[in-house]
Amino acid sequence: MARVSLRLVALAYLLFLLVLPVGLICFRTFEHGVGPAIDALTSPSALHAFQVTLEVAIPAVLANTVFGVGVAILLVRHRFLGRRVLDALVDLPVAVSPVVVGLALILVYGKFEPIGKWLDQRGIEIIFSIPGMVLATIFVALPLVVRAIAPVLEEIGIEQEQAAWTLGATSWQAFRRVTIPAIRWALAYGMVLSLARSLGEYGAVAVVSGNLVDQTQTLTLFVQERYQNFDQPAAYAASFALAVIAVCTLLLINLLRPKEGTR
Amino acid sequence: MAAPSEEAGAVTSAPPAVSGGGRRPSLGVGLGIGLATIYLSLIVLIPLAAVVWRSSEGGWSGFWDAVTSPESAAALKLTIVASILVAIINLVMGTLIAWVLVRDSFPGKKVVEMLIDLPFALPTIVAGLVLLELYGANSPLHVNLAFSRAGVLVALLFVTLPFVVRTVQPVLLELDPQMEEAAASLGARRFTTFRRIILPSLLPAMLSGTALAFARSMSEFGSTVLISGNIPFHTEVAAVNIFGQIESDNTTGAAAVSTVLLVVALVALVLLSLVQRWGSRRG
Numbered sequence: 001m002a003r004v005s006l007r008l009v010a011l012a013y014l015l016f017l018l019v020l021p022v023g024l025i026c027f028r029t030f031e032h033g034v035g036p037a038i039d040a041l042t043s044p045s046a047l048h049a050f051q052v053t054l055e056v057a058i059p060a061v062l063a064n065t066v067f068g069v070g071v072a073i074l075l076v077r078h079r080f081l082g083r084r085v086l087d088a089l090v091d092l093p094v095a096v097s098p099v100v101v102g103l104a105l106i107l108v109y110g111k112f113e114p115i116g117k118w119l120d121q122r123g124i125e126i127i128f129s130i131p132g133m134v135l136a137t138i139f140v141a142l143p144l145v146v147r148a149i150a151p152v153l154e155e156i157g158i159e160q161e162q163a164a165w166t167l168g169a170t171s172w173q174a175f176r177r178v179t180i181p182a183i184r185w186a187l188a189y190g191m192v193l194s195l196a197r198s199l200g201e202y203g204a205v206a207v208v209s210g211n212l213v214d215q216t217q218t219l220t221l222f223v224q225e226r227y228q229n230f231d232q233p234a235a236y237a238a239s240f241a242l243a244v245i246a247v248c249t250l251l252l253i254n255l256l257r258p259k260e261g262t263r
Numbered sequence: 264m265a266a267p268s269e270e271a272g273a274v275t276s277a278p279p280a281v282s283g284g285g286r287r288p289s290l291g292v293g294l295g296i297g298l299a300t301i302y303l304s305l306i307v308l309i310p311l312a313a314v315v316w317r318s319s320e321g322g323w324s325g326f327w328d329a330v331t332s333p334e335s336a337a338a339l340k341l342t343i344v345a346s347i348l349v350a351i352i353n354l355v356m357g358t359l360i361a362w363v364l365v366r367d368s369f370p371g372k373k374v375v376e377m378l379i380d381l382p383f384a385l386p387t388i389v390a391g392l393v394l395l396e397l398y399g400a401n402s403p404l405h406v407n408l409a410f411s412r413a414g415v416l417v418a419l420l421f422v423t424l425p426f427v428v429r430t431v432q433p434v435l436l437e438l439d440p441q442m443e444e445a446a447a448s449l450g451a452r453r454f455t456t457f458r459r460i461i462l463p464s465l466l467p468a469m470l471s472g473t474a475l476a477f478a479r480s481m482s483e484f485g486s487t488v489l490i491s492g493n494i495p496f497h498t499e500v501a502a503v504n505i506f507g508q509i510e511s512d513n514t515t516g517a518a519a520v521s522t523v524l525l526v527v528a529l530v531a532l533v534l535l536s537l538v539q540r541w542g543s544r545r546g
Contacts, residue, residue: 002453006359006362006363006367007363007367009359010356010362010364011363011375013359014360014375014378014379017417017421018378018381018382018424019378020397020404021393021394021396021421022381022393024393024396024397025389025392025393025396067302070295070298074292074295080292080296086296086299086303088532089303089307092307092532093307095478095482095528095529095532096482096524096528097481097483097484097501097524097528098387098482098484098485098502099505099506099509100311100314100482100505100524100525102509103314103505103509103517103518104311104313104314106509106514107310107313107314107316107518108309108313113313135306138306139306142306142307171291196384199386200384200385200386200387202485203387203484203502203506206485206506220386220387220388220389220485221388223386224388224489227392227489235392239388239389242385243385243389243393246381246386246389247381247384250377250378250381250384251377254377
């Protein structure tokens with residue numbers, strides 16, 4: 001009896017907080033058939049928002065992947081002065097509000113700040129354009145790859161790489177042919193998480209992009225702008241698209257997770 | 264360094280390496296540390312330092328005035344109170360959900376299991392939109408929480424849902440049921456077993472998850488934007504307050520409120536690591 005009532009409480013909580021709201025948005029998107037939803041998603045503004053989203057997310061994921069692999073190897077395999085500081089710093093972005101991330105970048109790279117002005121005079125615009133949005137996205141997704149692969153690196157140990165070195169492999173060969181294959185599932189897991197976070201980032205990007213319609217508007221900014229301009233169908237359709245991406249992410253990470261520690 | 268060889272055979276025919284047999288060259292390590300530091304500095308450290316720096320431009324009194332200006336103070340108060348409530352609700356509901364997922368079995372459990380992570384995967388603005396659809400003016404349930412503090416709370420509960428569940432679940436899975444059976448065989452009632460046997464081992468995980476949920480809730484922005492209506496003195500949370508100040512070019516005020524959020528986040532992180540250390544010592 002207690003078991004059933006606990007189950008009911010848990011499921012009811014999830015139903016009202018999670019399932020019904022997300023389900024309702026799917027219903028609203030297709031309320032008037034598939035046609036209007038497709039029209040809303042293929043409008044020039046929506047397509048442009050898709051494109052901007054990818055232009056921001058892909059460089060951010062690539063940067064964080066390279067950084068993530070490098071830092072995870074440093075943290076797991078090497079002992080050096082400041083290692084614990086680096087370890088703590090990697091987690092810092094999780095605790096920072098997205099709006100603060102945006103403000104922080106503006107205060108350094110904005111046109112009226114010393115560094116931003118110096119860059120601006122050389123024709124490099126960061127804030128209110130794609131580079132700033134990429135920086136903001138890198139910031140918020142920074143720890144994901146590191147934290148996905150560090151435990152696996154720890155688990156596989158160093159013996160196989162040592163074997164490769166004894167056989168005369170260079171560091172790069174050992175890395176490419178021994179380390180990378182061993183961590184590939186964890187790496188894929190981290191990259192999927194980063195990609196999802198990067199595609200879905202709203203707050204930090206909202207601050208640094210200036211939300212210029214048809215210029216720096218990502219899909220999440222499109223949702224908010226359309227909704228507040230009473231173009232609900234477009235907002236619903238874009239939300240639905242983002243929700244589909246989120247569900248695909250969940251399916252992918254569920255596939256990748258049990259394969260951690262492939263030996 | 265030798266050119267990378269594509270042939271595995273070529274590698275085996277090379278003489279056993281004498282130099283660098285055990286360790287990566289330390290030059291590479293130094294370079295890596297340098298690059299990582301530059302990367303982190305340019306993207307994270309210098310910008311965050313700039314926030315703190317800007318907030319201190321007017322001295323301590325300038326900072327204090329900015330933080331205690333009526334609108335900012337109201338936003339901070341709402342954020343702190345709401346985050347404490349969110350933390351408590353998550354502590355209870357998160358543990359309960361983790362319990363049901365580990366100890367109970369019912370059809371569709373796999374799907375529920377997967378759905379728990381949805382708030383992490385769903386963009387926050389979409390989270391806000393879906394909640395506003397169900398609990399807004401056109402609510403099919405006839406519950407209108409739009410532009411109310413309750414609406415803010417629901418949005419925060421949505422985005423923080425996975426934290427406690429995901430920290431408690433693995434610990435619960437590892438828990439040895441024999442201890443509980445022993446307690447029960449000695450005549451302990453269910454609640455006593457829970458309080459004396461299960462709770463002590465779960466507590467560090469529960470507290471870590473709660474700290475994470477609290478920190479997230481303090482910093483949350485996207486999900487509250489649509490449902491709260493951002494009414495100053497009523498539903499405006501700290502992050503929205505910062506956003507408003509940035510838009511009206513008051514970066515000093517924005518930096519002051521941001522600094523408060525940064526400090527709270529740091530304190531939460533430190534507490535979290537203390538709890539984790541305490542937990543691992545007991546484990």
